[in-house]
Every structure is written in structure tokens, then in C-alpha cells.
Amino acid sequence: MSSAATPKGERRRMALVEAAADLMLEGGFEAVRHRAVAQRAGLPLASTTYYFESLDDLIARAVELSGSREMEAMRARIDEITQADRDAAAVVELIIELLVGPIEGAAREHLIARYECFIASARHPQLQEVQRRLRIQFDDALGEVLRRSGRQVRQEGLRRLLCVVDGAVVGALSESDPDPKQLAREMLSEVIDIAAPPASENASEQ
Structure with a gap:
């Protein structure tokens, strides 16, 4: 077993990924550099090249971690949504809350980072x-919001x-002077x- 695959190696690897994810949220992709990541993680500079094939590999893992954290928060919020037939305005507000969320302070930086990753x-x-994997999870999250709101869920929708x-x-x-939510x-x-028309419309057509 290589040292990179040991429990200690996995902890160090995860510390580097977390450091890279935090730097990315604070300053974008330009902030993710070998030296900066190692310093943030409290590990030797050589550890970034030992545990990852390249800087792009490290960034990819950081993007995945950041996306996973975001999805966990989304799922927690979805669990709070009750099953009810909602009008258009109410559904729109739920979607905005889920996909946009707060736009002040650190939350705004998280939002910017998400779209920087897309591009x-x-x-x-x-x-x-x-x-691609994160987009599938976004689809699933949005689909669940629509289902809980009495709406039809179609892939094209x-x-x-x-x-x-x-x-x-x-x-x-x-x-x-951006106002993404509005x-x-x-x-x-x-x-x-x-x-995403009301599910009742689909039933009435059958």
C-alpha cells in the first residue's frame, strides 16, 4: 500500500482538497496554486504534487467537494418543503431560494464560484x-421541488x-448593481x- 492510500495519506489528501476548495471560493481559480494550497492545509509544498497528478486534478477534486457541500445544503432545505399544490409565484420563490439563495457576503462568493466552475x-x-455529475444532482433537486409543489417534472422542463x-x-x-434574484x-x-405545469393539468387530460 502506498503512503498516499494510508489513512494518514487520505487525511492529507482531503486537507489539500478542502484548502483548494476554500481558496477557490475566496479568490477564484487563480487563487488555487500549489504553494497557497499547501500553506492553507499546513502541509509541505511537495505534498500537492505527491497526492495529485496535476494542479488541474486538484482543482477538479476541489470543485467536486464544493459542489457536494452545496448539494448537501440544498437537500437539507428540500427536506423542509412540504407536499402542497403551489401557484406559480410560490414555486418560483422556492426555485430561487434553492438555486440562488442569499446573495450577500460569503454566499455571493459561493454563487460566483459555482458559475466560474461551469465556465x-x-x-x-x-x-x-x-x-456533469453535479448537473444531474441539480436536476434531481429541482425535480423534487417541483414534485413537492404539485408540478409536472419533465426533463426538458x-x-x-x-x-x-x-x-x-x-x-x-x-x-x-446586480440583483440576480429579481x-x-x-x-x-x-x-x-x-x-412545469401543474400536475393536475396532466391528470385532467387523461
Whole structure:
């Protein structure tokens, strides 16, 4: 067994991933460098190249950890949502709360980091599979919110709703006085009954 696969090795590897994830949230991908990660983790500089094939490999693991943390928070919030038939406005607010959330302080940095990861995957092949897995989890989370709100869940509808939120957030964050939640609210309100109509409509058609 190599030292990288021992319990001590796994702890060190995880410490490096956590350090990289924290640096990424604080300063974006540019902040994730071998020396900075090692210092944050309290480990020798050589440990970053010992435990990971490359900096891209380390970044990919950090992105996955960050995404997993975000999904855990989303699932905890979903567990609090009761089963009820909700009108369009109420469903839109739940989606915004789940996918956008707070936009002040550290929460805003987390939101920016999420979309930086999306865009970076176009240039970093190692991130593409990570983002694919995270996107599936986002689909599942959104689908569960719709089901608990008495809405039809269709794959094309999920994709449309996610694209609307993604476009609204990225567009708003690029402006001088961004309000991602308001822009997402306005855009979702126009499509929610099309992308995820009430489940009762489907039953009445049968």
C-alpha cells in the first residue's frame, strides 16, 4: 500500500482538497496554486504534487467537494418543503431560494464560484465529468421541488428552468448593481407554467 492510500495519506489528501476548495471560493481559480494550497492545509509544498497528478486534478477534486457541500445544503432545505399544490409565484420563490439563495457576503462568493466552475469546464476537460455529475444532482433537486409543489417534472422542463436561472444569474452578476434574484424571478415567472405545469393539468387530460 502506498503512503498516499494510508489513512494518514487520505487525511492529507482531503486537507489539500478542502484548502483548494476554500481558496477557490475566496479568490477564484487563480487563487488555487500549489504553494497557497499547501500553506492553507499546513502541509509541505511537495505534498500537492505527491497526492495529485496535476494542479488541474486538484482543482477538479476541489470543485467536486464544493459542489457536494452545496448539494448537501440544498437537500437539507428540500427536506423542509412540504407536499402542497403551489401557484406559480410560490414555486418560483422556492426555485430561487434553492438555486440562488442569499446573495450577500460569503454566499455571493459561493454563487460566483459555482458559475466560474461551469465556465471553466469548457477549457478544462477534467472538470467536465465533475460538472456533469453535479448537473444531474441539480436536476434531481429541482425535480423534487417541483414534485413537492404539485408540478409536472419533465426533463426538458428542468433543463429550461435551470438555463433560465443560470442566464439570469450570470447576466446580473456581470452588471454594476446586480440583483440576480429579481432577474431570475421575472424570467422564471414567464416560463414556470410552461416548463412545469401543474400536475393536475396532466391528470385532467387523461
